[in-house]
Amino acid sequence: QKEVEQDPGPLSVPEGAIVSLNCTYSNSAFQYFMWYRQYSRKGPELLMYTYSSGNKEDGRFTAQVDKSSKYISLFIRDSQPSDSATYLCATTNTGNQFYFGTGTSLTVIP
Amino acid sequence: DSGVTQTPKHLITATGQRVTLRCSPRSGDLSVYWYQQSLDQGLQFLIQYYNGEERAKGNILERFSAQQFPDLHSELNLSSLELGDSALYFCASSEKGLLFEQFFGPGTRLTVL
Numbered sequence: 534q535k536e537v538e539q540d541p542g543p544l545s546v547p548e549g550a551i552v553s554l555n556c557t558y559s560n561s562a563f564q565y566f567m568w569y570r571q572y573s574r575k576g577p578e579l580l581m582y583t584y585s586s587g588n589k590e591d592g593r594f595t596a597q598v599d600k601s602s603k604y605i606s607l608f609i610r611d612s613q614p615s616d617s618a619t620y621l622c623a624t625t626n627t628g629n630q631f632y633f634g635t636g637t638s639l640t641v642i643p
Numbered sequence: 644d645s646g647v648t649q650t651p652k653h654l655i656t657a658t659g660q661r662v663t664l665r666c667s668p669r670s671g672d673l674s675v676y677w678y679q680q681s682l683d684q685g686l687q688f689l690i691q692y693y694n695g696e697e698r699a700k701g702n703i704l705e706r707f708s709a710q711q712f713p714d715l716h717s718e719l720n721l722s723s724l725e726l727g728d729s730a731l732y733f734c735a736s737s738e739k740g741l742l743f744e745q746f747f748g749p750g751t752r753l754t755v756l
Contacts, residue, residue: 565743575684576645576747621686628743629699631676635685640705 534559539622539634548643552609556622556634559603562611563624563632566598568607571619571636580620581607647748648736654674655754663721664751668715668736674698675717676737676745677709681730692717722754 539556546552563583565584569577583589586600597606605622619636645671656662668675677689679702688701692711703709706724711717721728731752735745 569742569747576647576735576749578645578747579744582743623686625743627693627699628737630701631688631743631745633678633686633688 536560536563536632537622537624537634540637541635543638543640545640545642546612548612548614550612550641552616552639552641554607554609554614554620554622554637554639556605557603558605558632560567560626561600562626564626565628566596566623567623568594568596568605569621569623569633570582571621573618577621586604606619614641614643616638617641645746645748647734647736647746649732649748649751651751651753652749653752655756656724657756658724658726660755661674661720662724662753664719664721664732664734664753666717666719666734666736666748668717668734669746672736672738672746673715674737675711675715676735677717677719678733678735679730680733680750686733689719704731721753726755729753729755 567582568580571577581596589596593610594632595608617640622634626632648667650665673694676691689703691699693751709719731750733750735747737745
């Protein structure tokens, strides 16, 4: 079993839609959860991180962690064409070794 | 621009050869991470260095090795290359107190023919 599982998509939505991206993880020891955005042929860039359970909001983005079900979510409100990218979830417990999902490809259609 | 630099951008070589990838972390960052990204495996953690010392090892093959130098730049050495080693190799760096907040470089695309 992989440490982090992520639906690869692809996901295609109209502009303005609410997008929900999800991951599951296997190890309850994981404490930190991150979401990265990766544009084609570029390095991943950190969008948001959360510690333990709960929600965190940053503009149009909301990250949610449910440790009881080992479920990680990223919601994008009022999606824009510029949000079209691959989104990677990641986790770690010590900050030394990181585990990434395979990424979900998102296309927002104008 | 994350502030992390990687050279070269592209590398084409033959099976059996050896290559060296170079990474310069953001100014002040002590931790350097190496990742391999392929289409079927996603982003795989290879190895982490902190202030010159190896801190964690992931799915790094014995044919691969890395080191971090006193000026904090890092090199990833890949030897006896195989076709399956073709991938994007990313370096990331992080601050001492925010180890979970990584900043990625633009990557080196390695093609093994």
